Amino acid sequence: MILVLNNRNNKVGYVVKSMKNINDQGSSNISKQSTEEPSFFQKKRKIVAPYNTELEYVRAYLAKCVTLSPVQKKIQAQNNIMPEGRMQIRPELAHFLGFILRLIKPQSILEVGSYTGFSALTFAESTDPSCKITAIDRNLEWTKLAEQFWKEAKISDRIHLIYGDAFTVLTDIIAQKKSFYDFIFIDADKKNYESYVNCALKLLAPSGLIIVDNVLWRGEVAKTDSVDPIAKMIHAFNERMFERTDIRLSIVPLDDGIMMIQKK
Numbered sequence: 031m032i033l034v035l036n037n038r039n040n041k042v043g044y045v046v047k048s049m050k051n052i053n054d055q056g057s058s059n060i061s062k063q064s065t066e067e068p069s070f071f072q073k074k075r076k077i078v079a080p081y082n083t084e085l086e087y088v089r090a091y092l093a094k095c096v097t098l099s100p101v102q103k104k105i106q107a108q109n110n111i112m113p114e115g116r117m118q119i120r121p122e123l124a125h126f127l128g129f130i131l132r133l134i135k136p137q138s139i140l141e142v143g144s145y146t147g148f149s150a151l152t153f154a155e156s157t158d159p160s161c162k163i164t165a166i167d168r169n170l171e172w173t174k175l176a177e178q179f180w181k182e183a184k185i186s187d188r189i190h191l192i193y194g195d196a197f198t199v200l201t202d203i204i205a206q207k208k209s210f211y212d213f214i215f216i217d218a219d220k221k222n223y224e225s226y227v228n229c230a231l232k233l234l235a236p237s238g239l240i241i242v243d244n245v246l247w248r249g250e251v252a253k254t255d256s257v258d259p260i261a262k263m264i265h266a267f268n269e270r271m272f273e274r275t276d277i278r279l280s281i282v283p284l285d286d287g288i289m290m291i292q293k294k
């Protein structure tokens with residue numbers, strides 16, 4: 031029996047030649063197709079493929095507990111026909127973020143990178159009507175679509191969209207010394223992630239939460255030999271975050287990987 035598990039990039043993970051060769055000690059007849067060895071965790075649990083939410087059947091399974099609102103569905107349909115549509119957070123991540131927001135009940139949210147409005151809509155729909163959202167993006171065309179969708183969802187009055195370069199806008203908000211946010215979501219250009227986190231830490235309410243998207247970059251960040259320039263950038267960002275002593279963090283391997291950050 032041959033089971034081939036591919037990830038989205040069509041790179042083969044591990045091929046199980048014979049299921050009956052997997053014994054209780056966890057040794058299996060695995061023919062290695064990639065450079066990585068199965069981890070202790072995989073062997074012990076008899077999991078023969080790397081844990082990977084990019085696998086289509088895992089994603090399909092996760093989708094079973096995800097619900098989308100009518101306007102979320104509309105935005106997703108729109109993004110599906112756009113060349114940059116993959117920039118939208120996936121429904122399973124939106125569902126998870128909504129879940130977290132229902133727990134922490136923020137009164138103010140800051141989003142860095144809104145695209146066509148899916149994530150900001152998720153935040154509005156998962157929070158109390160008194161919660162205000164500030165969204166920053168520099169692309170007029172995409173945010174025009176976002177504004178239409180927010181209007182349709184009747185939550186426009188809760189989202190303040192600021193057009194412009196994120197670092198400039200964040201620096202202005204910091205200079206005004208007026209606003210603090212309970213939840214900050216960073217999902218813009220990866221090369222500036224560290225600057226965005228530094229700004230976000232200045233704008234974060236004492237028990238607030240920062241979430242940074244795409245920190246696993248389809249798993250590329252964990253490869254020492256990756257040639258993907260964005261993966262290298264995010265890898266360097268992650269390493270610097272791991273070394274910081276002023277924050278507490280956790281990476282959740284959902285969608286493209288999120289880093290959850292709290293101030294110590």
Ligand SMILES: C[S@@+](CC[C@H](N)C(=O)[O-])C[C@H]1O[C@@H](n2cnc3c(N)ncnc32)[C@H](O)[C@@H]1O
Pocket residue numbers: 117118119142143144145146147148149150166167168169172194195196197217218219
């Ligand atoms: C990955 S998309 C955001 C996706 C969005 N969070 C969603 O789930 O639909 C990144 C967005 O960041 C914006 N962006 C990238 N670099 C930026 C910058 N320096 N300043 C402001 N916006 C930026 C892009 O225009 C794009 O809309």
